[in-house]
Amino acid sequence: MSAVNQAEGDTATRILDSAERLVQTRGFNGFSYADIATELGVTKASLHYHFASKAELGLALIERYSERFEGALERIDEAGGEPPAKLAAYTRIFAEVLRDGRNCLCGMLAADFETLSEPMRAAVVAFFDENEEWLARVLADGTADGSLQPEGSARETAQALFGGLEGAMLLARPYGRVDRFEDAAGRLLASLAGSRAAQATG
């Protein structure tokens, strides 16, 4: 199992796994319950037993994705590397998603935003906020220990970094080139380089 991608399990989990991949590849309005049912070999009615509506399924999708992401960020923190290494590890999460042929779940949902239910919208924005807060904290730590030298506030830099990564993912898929993302991520991290430590983009 990868850091944030799918796992095996009971029916509800398998439904989420299938739907997650569909949203990450086709968008929230680019798939139907029939697609999931066919893939899992069950009926649409069975899906509705687990997730009464598509909006409920969508919300569950974002919540699970956010929890997994939070877990991945905690593991990076617990690994205890320096701020530049943490940022490099962060970009590898996205590279892994891309290598699986997918985009960030919430990056896709940002495009579909206007068509989403209110609970889904709030959950998407919460995901972005959590990511930017984590990044801002790492940037602040790096500024304090001299390993990073962001221009401007940590929060502003975190927003620009996160946006840069989401944009690089968005464009990498039409080109079918993960290295397009990796190059852009490497550049973004390099632009934050401090005077004290070397960069690692792995």
Place this chain on the structure above:
Amino acid sequence: MSAVNQAEGDTATRILDSAERLVQTRGFNGFSYADIATELGVTKASLHYHFASKAELGLALIERYSERFEGALERIDEAGGEPPAKLAAYTRIFAEVLRDGRNCLCGMLAADFETLSEPMRAAVVAFFDENEEWLARVLADGTADGSLQPEGSARETAQALFGGLEGAMLLARPYGRVDRFEDAAGRLLASLAGSRAAQATG
């Protein structure tokens, strides 16, 4: 009329205007012929007379958008400003689109990419290529006259800049904050600052 947004005209043009706004706000799979027909006060059958299929309509949409964009880029070139001013003018095109509550047409279609027809996919990638080529040319000019100091090749920098702008647009809409885009765009341009000229982010 704005640089790249809609205009008035005959029925085909009005269909394109309506569909364009729908794609830019809801995505290609987030609207139907019925939405356009209702907005224009015509029947769906009439739409099919002008654009036989949704894929044909989508292709016409990208082609018109690309032509308008090329026109906007030519006007920037003809205005004869220095490279930093050209980049600032370029970001203002996107800010204008965002202020109208829309995202970049092709940024939205990049998210929907997997669900698009082959001709639409090719047209989306062509749009990206044209933008990156124009940006790379401006970056090369700026490097030559000392007004810009990109790190790495012009082409690589152009890709990162374009991705950064598309990502910033993608995230600005869920937050309903155009200034989120403007801040990110200002940062991106500032990071390219040369030793010779001042920055303008307008």
Place this chain on the structure above:
DNA sequence: GTCTATAACGAGATAGAC
């Protein structure tokens, strides 16, 4: 918890009158 069956509606698309 999964099934069959079906409702109720919306989608893209076409035929042919005007």
Place this chain on the structure above:
DNA sequence: GTCTATCTCGTTATAGAC
């Protein structure tokens, strides 16, 4: 060039048997 009418299929969702 636009209309009415219709087709066919896909969509979300529900009722009720097993």
